[in-house]
Amino acid sequence: MRFSSSGSERExxxxxxxxxxxxxxxxxxxxxxxxxADFSERTKEGEMMFAVTxxxxxxxxxxxxxxxxxxxxxxxxxxxxxxxPKLPGADICQVSSxxxxxxMGKALSGVQTxxxxxxxxxxxxxxxxxxxxxSMPYYDRLHxxxxxxxxxxxxxxxxxxxxxxxxAAPDATFVLAREHFRTEEFVRSTGVxxxxxxxxxxxxxxxxxxxxxxxxxxxxxxxxxxxxxxDDIADCVVAVMTGHGxxxxxxxxxxxxALSMEETAERLSAVIGRKISYEALTPHEARVNRNMSxxxxxxxxxxxxxxxxxxxxxxxxxxxxxxxxxxxxxxPVADSVPRLTGHPAQSLAEYLEKHPETYAHFLKES
Numbered sequence: 001m002r003f004s005s006s007g008s009e010r011e012x013x014x015x016x017x018x019x020x021x022x023x024x025x026x027x028x029x030x031x032x033x034x035x036x037a038d039f040s041e042r043t044k045e046g047e048m049m050f051a052v053t054x055x056x057x058x059x060x061x062x063x064x065x066x067x068x069x070x071x072x073x074x075x076x077x078x079x080x081x082x083x084x085p086k087l088p089g090a091d092i093c094q095v096s097s098x099x100x101x102x103x104m105g106k107a108l109s110g111v112q113t114x115x116x117x118x119x120x121x122x123x124x125x126x127x128x129x130x131x132x133x134x135s136m137p138y139y140d141r142l143h144x145x146x147x148x149x150x151x152x153x154x155x156x157x158x159x160x161x162x163x164x165x166x167x168a169a170p171d172a173t174f175v176l177a178r179e180h181f182r183t184e185e186f187v188r189s190t191g192v193x194x195x196x197x198x199x200x201x202x203x204x205x206x207x208x209x210x211x212x213x214x215x216x217x218x219x220x221x222x223x224x225x226x227x228x229x230x231d232d233i234a235d236c237v238v239a240v241m242t243g244h245g246x247x248x249x250x251x252x253x254x255x256x257x258a259l260s261m262e263e264t265a266e267r268l269s270a271v272i273g274r275k276i277s278y279e280a281l282t283p284h285e286a287r288v289n290r291n292m293s294x295x296x297x298x299x300x301x302x303x304x305x306x307x308x309x310x311x312x313x314x315x316x317x318x319x320x321x322x323x324x325x326x327x328x329x330x331x332p333v334a335d336s337v338p339r340l341t342g343h344p345a346q347s348l349a350e351y352l353e354k355h356p357e358t359y360a361h362f363l364k365e366s
Contacts, residue, residue, distance in 0.1 A: 050241055051147070051157075053098075054117030058084040058204075059163065062234035063115055063241075064090065070242065093340040098144040104151035105140040113159040113241055114152050118183070119144035121176055121317070145183040153190040156270065159247065160187055160284050161232075161240055164198045166226075166252055167329040174324040175317055181292050193247040195240050200254040201330055203227035206264060207359040209293040216278045216293050219286040219319060220261050221326030226254035226333045227264075228251050229346045252334035256345045261325070264348065271352045272362045284318050294318070 001008055055076035055117060056059030067074045068087035075091045078084045080259040084092045093107035098119050108114060119141050129135065152160055164176070168181040180198075187194045206227060209216045234254055240246045259267070261278040268276040286292050290299050299309045310318075324330045337345035352359070 018264060024198065027183060037158045038241070040180045047073060048112055051077055051108055051114040053109040053115060055085060057238070058230050059237070060115070060117050060235055061085055062230060063237045066234060066238045067241070068236075072242070075107065075115050077104070077213075098148035101147045101151040101154075104148050105155050107159055108152050108155050111152075111155075111157050114157050114158055114238065114240060115159065115237055116145075116148060116152075116162045118163060118180065119148075126257050142179055142182050142186075145179075146186050149183075149190060149192075153192050157192060159193045159195070160190075161195045161197065161237065161246075162187055163237070164196045166198045166332065167324070168196075168198055171323070173329055174320045175323075177324070177329075183296060190283075195246045195248070196250045196254050197233070197236060197240065198250060199233050200226045200228045200252075200332075201230045201325075203255060203346070203348055204295055204355075204358065205294075206348060206350075207268065210268060210276055210362060211293055211296065214274065214276050216261060216265055216276065217281055217291055218278075218293050218322040219281045219283045219326060220259065220322045221280055222260060223325040223328055224258035224260050224331035225264070225325045226256075226331055227351075228253055228255045228259045228337070229351055232341070232345050233339050235341040236337060237341070243340075249334040251340065253336050254332060254334045254345070256333065256337075256347050258331040258333050259348060267348045267352060268359065271356070274360055283319055283323060286322070287315060290315065292318055292322065 002125050013027075013216050021098075041138075049155070050072060052060055052067065052074055054063045055064045058131055064074060064085055064087055068089055070087065073089045073091075075089075075093055076087075077093050077095050079094070079096060081092050081094045095103040098104060121141060134254050149160060162183065165176075165177045165180040167170075168177045170181055172178050172181065176354060181258060184194075184196050187196075204245055209218070211217060232255070233253055236251065239250075260279070265276045265278045281292065290296065293312070295315075298314070302308065302310050337343075356363075
């Protein structure tokens with residue numbers, strides 16, 4: 001069900017009602033009654049209002065800072081207002097979760113363009129409950145996305161820009177890429193104009209793959225990955241938010257090159273000053289030994305806190321994260337960054353040269 005507004009008139013367009021979750025359907029009528037008043041109170045006549053979700057996170061925070069630097073009004077939708085950046089022209093709206101469509105509807109009243117960062121992944125929710133020794137709450141990431149998009153459609157948001165994932169597909173190797181695909185399909189079903197930005201793997205995290213013995217261990221085979229920086233992603237998001245002609249478009253956001261894990265290790269060796277190597281694990285070895293790069297830190301921490309390692313869903317998330325490299329799904333190289341932003345995407349060598357703080361702790365160990 002989509003609400004569209006023209007002056008004081010409201011038109012209800014019934015689309016894909018059967019796909020909306022019960023709580024969203026129940027609350028749409030209340031949103032309809034409130035939205036006209038909220039719109040006039042929160043947005044000046046003719047003013048373009050942007051909404052940025054996840055503004056306390058890496059990508060959302062960078063996008064919000066760029067929107068502020070352009071002098072454009074925006075609404076930051078966050079769970080914890082105390083962590084929200086203080087930016088000129090930015091309102092802060094607290095929403096406990098995307099799964100609260102009433103709060104999302106109020107926060108989005110008067111917004112024309114929404115940038116939607118995906119909700120916390122299930123591994124993060126499991127980690128939080130295990131680390132704090134609390135019971136695991138019910139959590140469905142897709143349901144969170146559906147509620148957020150339903151609220152946006154209900155209050156008349158005109159354009160949803162969703163940060164998706166490279167090679168999002170129903171049969172993607174990476175389990176989270178499947179959720180991104182289903183979210184894309186729901187956004188399409190609402191009839192709201194959309195742009196999907198399918199990002200590759202974060203270049204910013206590359207140094208974190210180095211283990212204590214200077215080895216990168218992963219079931220990534222001999223595949224390649226087109227690492228991309230968060231800065232390049234944020235630049236693309238802002239270009240789409242503030243530009244024209246992006247409705248209905250899907251952009252793959254990648255770095256300028258596809259590197260093997262051996263080549264990635266070589267780039268790290270060059271800046272750290274000692275050899276970093278890559279050890280290819282089989283999926284079976286990764287699951288049994290639980291010694292993959294990055295994942296092992298979570299395994300050790302969980303063991304120290306809870307006495308047990310990470311859960312099977314978390315383990316499968318990590319394994320499939322690396323397997324997508326082995327299958328080639330993380331390797332495509334696109335020209336979206338230069339086309340959207342007017343500047344080239346950063347290479348890994350360039351990024352490491354500009355950001356020595358990301359591997360400074362390894363330099364101290366030399």
